[in-house]
Amino acid sequence: QVQLVQSGAEVKKPGASVKVSCKASGYTFTSYGISWVRQAPGQGLEWMGWISAYNGNTNYAQKLQGRVTMTTDTSTSTAYMELRSLRSDDTAVYYCALAVAGTAVDYWGQGTLVTVSS
Amino acid sequence: EIVLTQSPGTLSLSPGERATLSCRASQSVSSSYLAWYQQKPGQAPRLLIYGASSRATGIPDRFSGSGSGTDFTLTISRLEPEDFAVYYCQQYGSSPYSFTFGPGTKVDIK
Numbered sequence: 689q690v691q692l693v694q695s696g697a698e699v700k701k702p703g704a705s706v707k708v709s710c711k712a713s714g715y716t717f718t719s720y721g722i723s724w725v726r727q728a729p730g731q732g733l734e735w736m737g738w739i740s741a742y743n744g745n746t747n748y749a750q751k752l753q754g755r756v757t758m759t760t761d762t763s764t765s766t767a768y769m770e771l772r773s774l775r776s777d778d779t780a781v782y783y784c785a786l787a788v789a790g791t792a793v794d795y796w797g798q799g800t801l802v803t804v805s806s
Numbered sequence: 807e808i809v810l811t812q813s814p815g816t817l818s819l820s821p822g823e824r825a826t827l828s829c830r831a832s833q834s835v836s837s838s839y840l841a842w843y844q845q846k847p848g849q850a851p852r853l854l855i856y857g858a859s860s861r862a863t864g865i866p867d868r869f870s871g872s873g874s875g876t877d878f879t880l881t882i883s884r885l886e887p888e889d890f891a892v893y894y895c896q897q898y899g900s901s902p903y904s905f906t907f908g909p910g911t912k913v914d915i916k
Contacts, residue, residue, distance in 0.1 A: 721903055732910050733843075733851065733894055738903035747902050783850055791898040792841035793905070794862070796850035 690714040692784050692797035699803045700774050707770040708800045710784030717765035718742045720788060724758060724769045726780040727799075736782075739767060774804045807900050808832055810908035812893075818916040825882040827911045829895035834875045839898040842871055842880045845910075846891045854893075855880060882913075890915050 695709040710722060724736040737748035739758040746758050757770045767784055784797040809832040819825055829840070837858035843851035853862040855871035858878055868883040882889055895908040 723903065723905065725905070725907075733896075733907040735905040735907065747904060749904070787898075787903075789856070790903070791839050792853055792856040792862075792896065793843075793851070794853055796852075799850055
C-alpha cells in the first residue's frame with residue numbers, strides 16, 4: 689500500500705531554514721511527482737509546489753519562488769522540501785502529497801509541524 | 807489565476823440531515839479537474855470526489871458531487887456523526903501540476 693512518511697516536528701527561529709523529508713513506499717517512486725501543501729493553524733490548504741520524481745522538474749507557487757527548493761533522492765524514494773528565510777507566518781503543518789492521476793491528491797503524508805518563533 | 811469561493815463558511819446541521827456545500831470558481835473549470843476533500847482535526851485531508859462527480863475509493867455513496875463550469879456542489883445525503891468536518895474544493899492546473907484550494911466549509915453539529 690502507498691505510504692508517505694514525513695520527518696518530525698521542527699522549531700526554527702526567524703531567518704533560519706527548514707528541510708522536511710517525505711519517504712515514499714508502496715509504488716514506483718519515479719512514476720509520479722510529489723506535491724507539497726501547507727496549512728497554517730486554523731487556516732486552509734495552500735499548494736506550495738510540485739517536483740517530478742522522474743527528472744526533478746519543479747513548479748513552485750509564485751509567492752514562494754526564491755525561498756523554496758524541492759528535491760528528490762531516488763535511491764531512497766525520498767522527497768525533500770526546503771524553505772529558507774523563515775518568518776512567523778511560515779508556521780504551519782507541511783504535507784507531502786501524491787496525485788496518481790495528476791488532478792487530485794490520493795495520498796497524503798501525516799504532516800510535519802514547523803513552528804517559527806524567536 | 808482561478809480563485810475558488812466556498813459557501814457557506816459554516817453549516818450547522820443535525821445527524822440525518824442533508825448537507826449541500828457550494829464551490830464557485832472565478833472562471834470556468836474543467837469538470838475533470840474539480841475535487842473535494844474532507845478534513846478532520848489533526849488529520850490530513852481525505853479525497854472524497856474527483857472529476858467533479860466520481861467518488862474516490864472507499865467513499866460512501868451518501869457523498870455525491872455535481873456541477874460544471876463555475877458552479878460545483880458537494881452533497882451529503884444523510885449526515886452521519888463522522889461527517890462533521892471541514893470540506894475543501896480543489897481545482898487542478900492553473901499552472902502545470904498545481905492545485906488551488908477553496909477556503910473550506912465547516913459542517914458542525916447543530
